[in-house]
Amino acid sequence: MLEGLTRADAAFRAEEADLAGLFRxxxxxxxxxxxxxxxxxxxxxxxxxxxxxxxxxxxxFDFLSExxxxxxxxxxxxxxxxxxxxxxPAGYRLEAEAAGEAADPVRHELGVDVKAVTLHRFAVERTxxxxxxxxxxxx
Amino acid sequence: MAPQGMVKISDTLWELPASFKPGxxxxxxxxxxxxxxxxxxxxxxxxxxxxxxxxxxxxxxFCMPDxxxxxxxxxxxxAAFDPDKGVIxxxxxxxDINCGMRLVATSLTWPELxxxxxxxxxxxxxxxxxxxxxxxxxxxxxxxxxxxxxxGLAWCLQKxxxxxxxxxxxxxxxxxxxxxxxxxxxxxxxxxYQQIGTLGSGxxxxxIQVARRENIFDRKLAxxxxxxxxxxxxxxxxxxxxxxxxxxxxxxxxxxxGVMQPKYHIPCPDRELASAPFASxxxxxxxxxxxxxxxxSFVNRQVxxxxxxxxxxxxxxxxxxxxxxxxxxxxxxxxARLERHxxxxxxxxxxxxxxxxxxxxxxxxxxxxxxxxxxxxxxxVIIGGSMETGSYLLVGTKGGAPTFFTTAHGSGxxxxxxxxxxxxxxxxxxxxxxxxxxxxxxxxxxxLAEEAGAAYKDxxxxxxxxxxxxxxRRVAKLVPVGNIKG
Numbered sequence: 100m101l102e103g104l105t106r107a108d109a110a111f112r113a114e115e116a117d118l119a120g121l122f123r124x125x126x127x128x129x130x131x132x133x134x135x136x137x138x139x140x141x142x143x144x145x146x147x148x149x150x151x152x153x154x155x156x157x158x159x160f161d162f163l164s165e166x167x168x169x170x171x172x173x174x175x176x177x178x179x180x181x182x183x184x185x186x187x188p189a190g191y192r193l194e195a196e197a198a199g200e201a202a203d204p205v206r207h208e209l210g211v212d213v214k215a216v217t218l219h220r221f222a223v224e225r226t227x228x229x230x231x232x233x234x235x236x237x238x
Numbered sequence: 239m240a241p242q243g244m245v246k247i248s249d250t251l252w253e254l255p256a257s258f259k260p261g262x263x264x265x266x267x268x269x270x271x272x273x274x275x276x277x278x279x280x281x282x283x284x285x286x287x288x289x290x291x292x293x294x295x296x297x298x299x300f301c302m303p304d305x306x307x308x309x310x311x312x313x314x315x316x317a318a319f320d321p322d323k324g325v326i327x328x329x330x331x332x333x334d335i336n337c338g339m340r341l342v343a344t345s346l347t348w349p350e351l352x353x354x355x356x357x358x359x360x361x362x363x364x365x366x367x368x369x370x371x372x373x374x375x376x377x378x379x380x381x382x383x384x385x386x387x388x389x390g391l392a393w394c395l396q397k398x399x400x401x402x403x404x405x406x407x408x409x410x411x412x413x414x415x416x417x418x419x420x421x422x423x424x425x426x427x428x429x430x431y432q433q434i435g436t437l438g439s440g441x442x443x444x445x446i447q448v449a450r451r452e453n454i455f456d457r458k459l460a461x462x463x464x465x466x467x468x469x470x471x472x473x474x475x476x477x478x479x480x481x482x483x484x485x486x487x488x489x490x491x492x493x494x495x496g497v498m499q500p501k502y503h504i505p506c507p508d509r510e511l512a513s514a515p516f517a518s519x520x521x522x523x524x525x526x527x528x529x530x531x532x533x534x535s536f537v538n539r540q541v542x543x544x545x546x547x548x549x550x551x552x553x554x555x556x557x558x559x560x561x562x563x564x565x566x567x568x569x570x571x572x573x574a575r576l577e578r579h580x581x582x583x584x585x586x587x588x589x590x591x592x593x594x595x596x597x598x599x600x601x602x603x604x605x606x607x608x609x610x611x612x613x614x615x616x617x618x619v620i621i622g623g624s625m626e627t628g629s630y631l632l633v634g635t636k637g638g639a640p641t642f643f644t645t646a647h648g649s650g651x652x653x654x655x656x657x658x659x660x661x662x663x664x665x666x667x668x669x670x671x672x673x674x675x676x677x678x679x680x681x682x683x684x685x686l687a688e689e690a691g692a693a694y695k696d697x698x699x700x701x702x703x704x705x706x707x708x709x710x711r712r713v714a715k716l717v718p719v720g721n722i723k724g
Contacts, residue, residue, distance in 0.1 A: 100656050109655055133370045135684060157492075164488065171429035171481030174371040202371030204681060209370045211655075211685045212439035212724060215333040215484040218491065218509040219309040237309070237333045237484070238440045238655070 100128075101233070109211070109236045110220070116229035118155070118184040122162055122193065125232050126179050129163050132236065134176050134202070135210050142198035144175055153190035156223040159232055162193060163216045170213070174201045211238045240268075240275050241283050250303075250707035254287060261291040261505060266299040269641070269707045274303050277652055277695055281307035282314075288507040289317050293515075294324020296590055297582035300641050302597050303703040304621075304650030304695065308332070310510035313596035316644045321576065321591050325504065325513035326521045328494065328528075330593035332572035333487040335528055336535035337442075337478030338409075339569050339598075339620040339647075341631065342543060343464035344550070345562025346471040348448045348719065358553050359446065359677050359720040365545045366444060367436045368724035369681025374435030376541055383431035384419035387482070390533035391540055399537075399544040406609045408568040409599065410575075412536040417529035422482075423489050426527075430482025430534060435541035437477045439685050439724030441648070443625060444475040444542070446720035453715035459633060460714050462615050464566050472716055473546055473563075474629055476622050477538060478572070483531035490524040516591050525574070532573060539568060566631070567618035569598050571647045578606075579642045592642045600634030600645040600710045619710045621701055623649045625678065626671060626691030628717040630701040637708020645710040649697040658693040659684060671721070680723040689723060 101110040111128045115121040130137050148165050152158035169175045177197035184193045202209060215237040222233045245253045247267070252275055256262040266286040268275060282305050289311055290299040296318045305314030310329020319325055351358070367373060376399075378386065386393040391412025394400035405411045419427075437444060451468045454460050465472070479486075494512035497520055498504045504513060514520040543565065547558035554561055572595055580587045601608055601617040608617055616633040623629045627649070634643055653661075664683025667690055671678050680686040704710045 167481075168425060168429060168485075170371060171433065171484075172425075174373060174432075176371065204369065209682045209685075211682060211688065212370045212372075214438075214440070214481075215488055217309045217333070218495075218512075221509070235309070 108238050111234055113232045114226065114228065118230055119182050121230040121232050122159060122184055123179055123182055125159060125163060125234055126166060129166055129213060129236060130176065130178060132213055132238065133170065133210050134207055136208060137178050139207050140176060140178050140199045142180065143200040145180065145196055145198045146177060148195040148197060151190060151192035155191045156221060158191045158193060159223050160216055160218065160221060163234065167213050167215060175199055176202050213238055239280065241280070250703055254283060256290065259287040261507065262287055264290050264295050264298050266290050266301070268301045268305065269703065269709060270303045271699065271703045274695065274699060274703055278305050279307050282312045285310065285312040286315060288511055289315060289330070291505065291507055292325050292327065292511065292513055293504055294320040296320055302644065302646040304646040304648050304700045306650045308595060310508055311593065311595040314646065314650065315595045316593065316597045316641055318579065318581065318590040318592045318642050319516060321516050321589055324516055324591060326516045326524060326574055326591060327511055327513040327593065328487045328491045328524065329510040329512060330595050331487070331528060331574050332595045333484045334478035335483035335487060335531035335572055336570045337572045338535060338539065339474065339476050339622050340539045340543060341566040341620050342473040342546065343562060343564050343566050344471045344473065345467070347467050348469040348471060351471050354553055355446070355677055355720050358549065359679055359722065361549045361553060362444060362546065363679040363722050365549050366542055366722065368722060369439050372436040373432045374541065376434040378431065380427050380431050383427055386537055387419050387422065387530035387534050388417045390414060390536045394537055394540045400540050404540060404543065404565050407565045408536060409570050412540065412568070414529035414532040416526060417533050418526035419530055421523045421527035422486060422530050426482050426485035426489065429485045430480055433480040433482065434538055435545060436480060436538070437542070437722065437724045438480055439682060441689060442477040442724050444473070444722040445718045447472045447474055447629065447716035447718050449714050449716055453717065455712040455714060459615055463618055463631060463713060464564060465714055474620065474622065474716065475539065475542055477542070479531040479535035480538060482534050486527045486531045490527065493520055528574065532570065536568065567620065569620050571596055571598060577642065580639065582640050590642065594644055596647050597644050598647045599643060600638050601643050602634045602636040602638060605643070619645055621646055621648060621697070623697030624691040624694040625689055625718060625721045625723065626676065627697050628715050630697065630715055631713045632701065632704065632710040633713060635708060635711050638710065641709060645704045646700050649694040649700050651693060652695045653693040655688040658688045658690050662687040662690040676718050676721060678721040678723065686723050
């Protein structure tokens with residue numbers, strides 16, 4: 100988690116060798132804000148996610164927004180069961196399967212509700228070691 | 239720390255001239271005491287300066303005394319735009335559209351309520367869902383949700399969730415006219431239609447408060463606003479349009495990014511400042527969709543009030559109206575509205591699109607748009623403080639004209655959430671608040687730690703600063719005795 104990027108909300112930086120790893124880590128960081136112990140989730144529900152975007156940063160934006168969407172629309176907290184990210188001259192696409200269950204205050208120690216992924220300082224960049232993402236979440 | 243180039247206009251007003259940053263069309267002005275200005279994080283100044291670059295901005299880019307960094311606009315940011323030449327920006331309204339405050343009086347006094355406090359808070363906590371994944375008790379179809387989002391509190395009146403007097407004591411009567419659900423995405427409806435009557439989390443809360451005799455600043459005004467007995471109990475809550483409003487904002491932020499530069503040639507200093515001309519097809523569509531979220535938020539707070547009245551009635555075995563449960567007022571924080579004002583430096587009033595993000599409208603006595611009950615005293619303003627320190631009831635004043643009659647909305651964060659979580663433990667806070675007479679129930683202990691009183695600026699200083707600056711006038715400070723956090 101990052102400090103200094105936002106006073107009222109939550110920010111994190113993810114660094115991974117490849118894009119799939121970066122997206123997976125960013126998803127987990129977002130989930131952990133709402134559910135500090137993702138291991139407490141049971142895979143009772145599964146949802147498939149397929150997204151494409153010419154810009155890799157906006158693909159990550161859309162991807163993390165899916166986690167927020169399922170939390171509000173279906174009350175589900177979802178971990179990632181599988182994820183593949185591909186790049187082509189036309190842009191980037193991903194396919195993922197998310198698995199989890201309804202948020203349950205009795206069985207889950209819940210954190211804060213993520214309202215939205217923001218574009219504030221939002222960035223996905225190549226680094227000598229691989230990829231880096233900076234994400235600020237409205238909570 | 240304020241940047242170099244800041245000019246002191248008065249003890250409570252500071253200006254960054256338009257020369258501070260290339261592209262600024264107007265100066266940026268900050269209402270704050272020297273101490274509050276120094277407590278603002280550096281991004282506030284950068285963001286207020288960015289707002290000043292937007293086309294059609296009128297007068298100044300303003301920041302209120304509780305300002306801190308946000309997305310696009312700072313929290314506490316206020317800017318008015320010419321409706322014909324200017325823009326509308328979701329970043330000037332916020333993700334949580336019409337996040338706002340509601341204050342409800344009771345005729346109970348603290349000695350009467352104290353023996354039932356724990357039971358009351360526990361039952362309110364059970365009746366009003368809070369935290370991650372919370373679903374409301376109102377079960378409606380997606381189509382009815384769309385109709386509700388166009389009707390606002392008129393829908394609540396029809397369904398029996400509101401009294402007529404509640405509508406009269408809500409900004410704009412609780413209805414944003416011109417809302418059009420056709421401008422709202424399916425995703426937004428999916429996120430929102432099961433969330434009516436839920437608090438959410440973060441800085442959203444419901445509090446039972448006491449107006450102690452020593453905390454009344456103006457007894458006559460307090461009486462006019464329904465605070466008449468020593469140590470009278472009130473209920474205050476803070477929440478917004480939940481996932482529905484967040485999705486409306488996200489949808490249009492992305493739409494505007496696609497047209498801002500390519501179609502309308504507007505420079506974009508920050509993607510969170512994505513904008514479109516207000517008069518454009520895209521700008522008007524967002525305005526109609528935003529109004530749906532404004533209405534949903536009014537309804538959310540109204541349904542919560544309905545539940546609060548039910549719980550009080552059950553606990554005390556009396557009709558809520560016999561308990562004097564009349565709404566004092568409901569204020570919005572995150573909106574854009576067409577209003578008629580005389581801009582700074584001009585002589586005649588004209589229509590302006592006023593963005594307020596984390597800022598409260600504060601109409602002065604006699605202004606059009608006030609309920610009859612408050613026409614003589616001005617608009618009630620509810621400034622929410624931290625869960626440990628208290629909140630304020632104020633009224634608008636004539637001195638608010640330069641800011642299009644706008645004042646602060648909260649105490650403003652002084653510390654990041656991560657630092658707060660490192661420094662405070664949720665369990666310790668619950669215990670320490672209990673020892674100080676505040677009974678708290680929280681959906682998340684880590685979330686509670688992030689909301690510790692020390693993570694916020696001094697609410698007393700913020701409220702005083704708004705009065706010193708002439709933006710609003712203090713009526714009473716209300717201290718918490720019971721608290722529900724998401």
